[in-house]
Amino acid sequence: MRAVYLILCLLFMSLLTTGQAFAFEDNESEARYLLSQGILSYLQNKGQSTPSLEELREAASLYPEYPRSITDSTGKKFVFYTPVERVVILNTNAADAMTIIGADRLIVGVAESVKEKTLQYPQVSALPSVGKFSEPNIEAIMALKPDLIISYINWPDPAKLEKHLPSSMPVLRMEFYKANNYRTEIESIGHLLNEEENTGRYLTWYDKYFNLVSERIADIPEDKRVRFYAESGSGKSFGRRAYGEGTGLDDLCTAAGGVNVARGYIKDYADVENEWVIRQNPEAIFIWSSKGGYTTDERSEVIALHDNLISMPGFNTISAVKNKKVYVLTPEFAFGSSSPVALIQIASWLYPDRFSDINTTALHHEYLANFTHTSKEIWDSGTFYYPDGKD
Structure with a gap:
């Protein structure tokens, strides 16, 4: 016990000499700073966010591996003084992220949308339900006693989640599907859960293909890039449901070298007139499909x-239709951990001469083998995009 108190005192004293640095070179410098801050907060009794003496004792015994911190995609920072051991996830993208970094063993409860994905998550889908991603069952969550809950940024509303939970059950809000922030989110959750090795292996693969596409399209002038239109079918009120800037599909197609005809016209998702689409005359069209993916019966x-x-x-007058450049993408393929494969596929559709040396099917199988728990049945029978050459 005296040794623990001595460590606490020494770490507190280090606060006086380390300054207010927030860029940490390694786990030890982060742990030293966070533990020092925790001790200071405890001594000053700063309220609800103050760690308990028991947390500080345990963190000191785990030093330099802990404490660890994470900032979610809303900008909220969390400090964990001990390892996270029980996680509840409220959507399939969180399940995907936890799986590819090798942390799915920590999951104790899942949303109904995850339970439906039995071929994508054979083990995780069998875990207890905690309700819908937008309407969670608070009693079910609390019964599982999670150390961490992961949800989307906008769903569920905090009034349906955080408002009903104790501070010991923090809610981490991350998307895990948008290309412009995906890498940062994966790296952050991998660090928090002490899965740096698995995370590093995945991100090395991820970077390889994102960098490859970036390099091969770098010399294409903006006015020579392929103009695309993205949608998800019929509009909610009229026309077509278009995808603009700020959507995951726009992020991915833009990263592949395309230029969205809806940029500057709509933001996020919006209905557009059929006549507007015809007037834009896109050279390629991408359709988001909620069907397909890790199923064998929705082709x-x-x-x-x-x-x-x-x-x-x-x-039939649109260039993309006349030239047979209309493509369908499923979210399980286009977003999240498989997005490097989707990026290569989209880039090869937009600029076939620049990516003819890459076999996208083989690359997708490589991803499934190395980063998922799926069976060969889904590799061969799943419809992840269309046309896919299986007809």
């Missing part, structure tokens, strides 16, 4: 989305 629905668009009155 016809994916194909129907494609065929519905190309048969719309007047759409």
Whole structure:
């Protein structure tokens, strides 16, 4: 016991000499700073965010591995004085992230949307349900006694989640699917959960293909880049449901070298007139499909989305339709951990001469083998994008 108190005192004294540095070179410098801050907060009794003496004792015994911190995608910072051992996830993107960094063993409860993905998450989908991603069951969550809950930024509303939970059950809000922030989120959660090795292996693979695409399209002038239109089918009120700047599909297609015809016209998601789409005359069209992916019986629905668009009155005059450059993408393929494969596929559709040396099917199988728990059944029978050469 005296040794623990001595460590606490020494770490507190280090606060006086280390300054207020927030860029940490390694785990030890981070742990030293966070523990010192925790001790200071405890001595000053700063309220709800103050760690308990028991937390500080345990953190000191785990030093220099802990404490660890993470800042979620809303900008909120969390400090964990001990390892996270029980995690509740409220969406499939969080399940995907936890799986590829090798931390899915920590999951104790999942949203209904995860339970439905039995072929994608054979073990995790069997865990207890905690309700819908937007309407969580608070009693079910609390019964599982999680150290951490992971949700989207906007769903569920804090009034349906944080408001009902004790401070000992923090809610980390991250997306894990948008290309412009995905890498940072993965690196952050991997560090928090002490999965740096698995995370590093995945990010090395991730960087390889994102960098490859960036290098191969770098010399294409803006006015020579392929103009694309992105949507998810019929509009909610009229016309088509278009995807603009700020959506995951726009991020990915832009990273592949495309220019969205809706940029500057809409933000995020919005209905647009059919006539507007025809006037834009995009050179490629990408359709987001909620069907397909890690299933073996939804191929016809994916194909129907494609065929519905190309048969719309007047759409036969659009360059993308005339040149057979209309493509369907499923979220399990386009977003999240498999996004490097999707990026390569989209780039090869936009600029086939620059990516003819890459076999996207083989690359996708490599991803499935190395970073998922899926079986060969889904590799061969799943419809992740269309056309895919399986007809």
